[in-house]
Amino acid sequence: MAITISEQISQGLADRIVSGAIRPGEKLEEQVIANEFDVSRTPVRDALRQLAATGLVEIRPHKGVTVTDIGEDRLHDMFEAMGELEALCAKLSAQRMNAVERKKIELIHRESAEYAEASDEPAYADANERFHDAIYVGAHNASLKSITEGFRRRLAPFRAKIFFQISNRILSSYSEHELILEAILAADRERAYEAMRNHIAASSLNVIDYMMAARTGSDVKEKTDRAAEALTAANN
Amino acid sequence: MAITISEQISQGLADRIVSGAIRPGEKLEEQVIANEFDVSRTPVRDALRQLAATGLVEIRPHKGVTVTDIGEDRLHDMFEAMGELEALCAKLSAQRMNAVERKKIELIHRESAEYAEASDEPAYADANERFHDAIYVGAHNASLKSITEGFRRRLAPFRAKIFFQISNRILSSYSEHELILEAILAADRERAYEAMRNHIAASSLNVIDYMMAARTGSDVKEKTDRAAEALTAANN
DNA sequence: TTTCTTTATTTAGTATACATAATTCTCTAT
DNA sequence: ATAGAGAATTATGTATACTAAATAAAGAAA
Structure with a gap:
């Protein structure tokens, strides 16, 4: 199964949120993540959309992506x-x-x-x-x-x-x-x-x-x- | 609420799938949709990712997007x-x-x-x-x-x-x-x-x-x- | 004629560049 | 000194350009 880069990033981010390395409420900046994974912003955006679908993060137009804070x-x-x-x-x-x-x-x-x-x-x-x-x-x-x-x-x-x-x-x-x-x-x-x-x-x-x-x-x-x-x- | 273009597209496509204008199994080509909505492929891709999250369409790496065929x-x-x-x-x-x-x-x-x-x-x-x-x-x-x-x-x-x-x-x-x-x-x-x-x-x-x-x-x-x-x- | 291989074309995936909205910082006026 | 307005900066949204993969087509060999 040919795994795409955006999926790898999605997986990687999910792991880090799961492990607590990234905390609820924290902001996820596209460029920062892109640098860490050494890719452009495009696949990062794809990955964030996937995470949003699972509810792990929230996207607000022009306000960025934050880790979902669950009370x-x-x-x-x-x-x-x-x-x-x-x-x-x-x-x-x-x-x-x-x-x-x-x-x-x-x-x-x-x-x-x-x-x-x-x-x-x-x-x-x-x-x-x-x-x-x-x-x-x-x-x-x-x-x-x-x-x-x-x-x-x-x-x-x-x-x-x-x-x-x-x-x-x-x-x-x-x-x-x-x-x-x-x-x-x-x-x-x-x-x-x-x-x-x-x-x-x-x-x-x-x-x-x-x-x-x-x-x-x-x-x-x-x-x-x-x-x-x-x-x-x-x-x- | 500032509605983003990708959301408009997502909405528009969903409506058309719901109304039966686009049939199950049918292939959704990014460029075609981009032309119809008169935008670039980027927001179209965003929209398709959102639709995939709801299960309305399926994405297979390098094989494109198809309307979910439900038997x-x-x-x-x-x-x-x-x-x-x-x-x-x-x-x-x-x-x-x-x-x-x-x-x-x-x-x-x-x-x-x-x-x-x-x-x-x-x-x-x-x-x-x-x-x-x-x-x-x-x-x-x-x-x-x-x-x-x-x-x-x-x-x-x-x-x-x-x-x-x-x-x-x-x-x-x-x-x-x-x-x-x-x-x-x-x-x-x-x-x-x-x-x-x-x-x-x-x-x-x-x-x-x-x-x-x-x-x-x-x-x-x-x-x-x-x-x-x-x-x-x-x-x- | 048929099948396999190679090439060409199409389309998805990614990168870069640009535009726009939001935030922040600074400067001015009270 | 503080509050508000405006400019500058930062980050997201979008467009275009490029790369890679999958499919289709064409040609060669059996």
């Missing part, structure tokens, strides 16, 4: 919507997955068990992605898959790599997946829906707290750990 | 997803609308009654938009509102103006709205959800048939009328 309540909204979309996928998957698809997601889940036990964060994060992907596919609705994936991409900035480093988050994630998988294999639509909704809600607690901590520049690890404790307490 | 099964997917999103909005509206919002949607619905009786298609279509908008707002989730509106825009090409000209479609639409409204005012989440899902499903039947007819160039009015009859039969 806490807006983030709540996003996770609620994300939760509903994923839960819908889970519901449809419970109803529509064929035997092969059911076997596949089961294998992914079993595989992730090893990573969870070994506390292998990168491997678990990868398996996690595949688990959710399998559910998008299993819903057998290309449009739904597309918008849910889009939302996931949009939320990626706030689901940074540190996420699974939070105390116990891997283990609780794994047990939540277990419930989702059981419901899907049992073709229990409503249980799958509820299990997924709960899973995303649990995630969002951590993520929102992490994100707000990063925003204010306070100690991320400390805050997320406290959030994890609160979550564990709430689950008991 | 019948893909259209089914889209309407199913749309139905779920709108139904979710209705569910949340039943739960979260405040007194003012409930009063407002009730008034919109009462107003639309007049248009339905008078068979005033344009007025009913407008009131219909406002009815659905009220439900998006009432869900109190900006993200959900945003993606649902986006989907509605994306489906606009297939919800052409002829829609409400279909025999009895206005009347059945009105009675479906009645059920949705009742459920919302009664704060009955599940009933609101089901009523909206049914409403969108009913719409989609007509639209999909209309769209496929337009695609093949056969007599649209005839086909949609037959679809309406089938729908009426199914409802009894």
